[in-house]
Amino acid sequence: MRPARALIDLSALRHNYHLARERHGGRALAVVKANAYGHGALRCARALHDEADGFAVAFLAEALELRAGGIDAPILLLEGVFDVAELAEAARHRLWMVVHHEEQLRMLERTPLAGPVDVWLKVNSGMNRAGFVGDAVGPAWQRLQASGKVGRIVLMTHFARADEPERETTLEQLQRFEAATAGLPGERSVANSAAILGWPQARRDWARPGILLYGADPMPAEGNGLRAVMTLESAVMAVREIAPGEPLGYGGRFVAERPTRVGLVAMGYADGYPRTVPDGTPVAVEGRASRIIGRVSMDMLTIDLTELPDAGLGSRVELWGDQVPVNRIAQAAGTIAYELLCNVKRVGVEYVRR
Known part of the structure; x- marks a missing residue:
């Protein structure tokens, strides 16, 4: 699945x-x-x-x-x-x-x-x-x-x-x-x-x-005690190494400056994750900070696992939620949290009571 x-x-x-x-x-x-x-x-x-x-x-x-x-x-x-x-x-x-x-x-x-x-x-x-x-x-x-x-x-x-x-x-x-x-x-x-x-x-x-x-704070200075209701997440589905100077993804926007360990994640703009985010946009891998590298495609995106040697196939990736505020992704994409949340589609939806 x-x-x-x-x-x-x-x-x-x-x-x-x-x-x-x-x-x-x-x-x-x-x-x-x-x-x-x-x-x-x-x-x-x-x-x-x-x-x-x-x-x-x-x-x-x-x-x-x-x-x-x-x-x-x-x-x-x-x-x-x-x-x-x-x-x-x-x-x-x-x-x-x-x-x-x-x-x-x-x-x-x-x-x-x-x-x-x-x-x-x-x-x-x-x-x-x-x-x-x-x-x-x-x-x-x-x-x-x-x-x-x-x-x-x-x-x-x-x-x-x-x-x-x-x-x-x-x-x-x-x-x-x-x-x-x-x-x-x-x-x-x-x-x-x-x-x-x-x-x-x-x-x-x-x-x-x-x-x-x-849970998306509309004010510029967050800290009002809101809790994220939606966590958009997926997992690493493949891992590869690319050498310095090698490009990654559509248009070759990201070019490795060092040996880079790349995680391929099952999430794309057809799921509602914005295509327009730049390299460096935050994600969390098993609770640890990482970043988007390469252009988001329809069904997949790529993240940097170089500093996370124990992360790999099956590692959980939070795109937004408790650890990665949706407002940060919206800002990176040049839009607002309202649009991102409303655009989520195709992914499975699970309701929890924590």
Whole structure:
């Protein structure tokens, strides 16, 4: 059996959720969109079901998968609904929904529903991607109330640069949000993962932890006590020696400067490990530090075993996890941990409770 696999530590997931809720205060929706950032939405939701205040997904199909799997907790549709049929389905399954533009508001007003739905009214406080702006927020709130279709209205916004603690953008967005919602009753939700960890000014009624649930710290200065949930690992499948001056892999990017012992590892970009990482990107071999040498290929990559003489065929290789933070691999690849985690595929997935 090919040894490439992703180990998902559900105890670490619960630890990170409790850390987020304790740090923020109030309640917290566990964001499990995009298949729980590649970790398995249903398994993660089941692991948190008795503890989480609710869940958030991107769209209806993701929510229906959770309902079909027995998740009866509140579920918020972050993109809202796309047509009348989806609105009826959302109401039938007791889903909460974001309303972030005029057509969604009109849809609610004109569509008969079996009962009231809970709405999260989104305010565009400066990200300029979705939401009602400034003076339009109050009238939108009033129309939702007047529709007779809405139970509770939660006021929300989303931060564009909460992971940049040196910038004032987050405080400016908070000020715009407060101005736009002044005088409107109801609960508030503004804090994403980065705001939970880095912006105490953003603590309101509901938090929306996403990436931090999975142990990837969104803040530049890590050390918030998060635990890695996914360990991407494989094993050495072959070993060879190359002499000084010999190239390795596609394009001959790596050229040995000394006699080099090369480990061939069953992991490649078709599994989700990024092709763009440079030579020197860290890995751990049986718990000891090593590095990528040569270009990552579709199914395999190569690592330096020169300083690890007792490592060889079958040695366990951690690509990211407890010892090799996924953020370090993302930085080496010129991307973010979100993308790496969401892109994991083809490998075996095993759920553990440590």
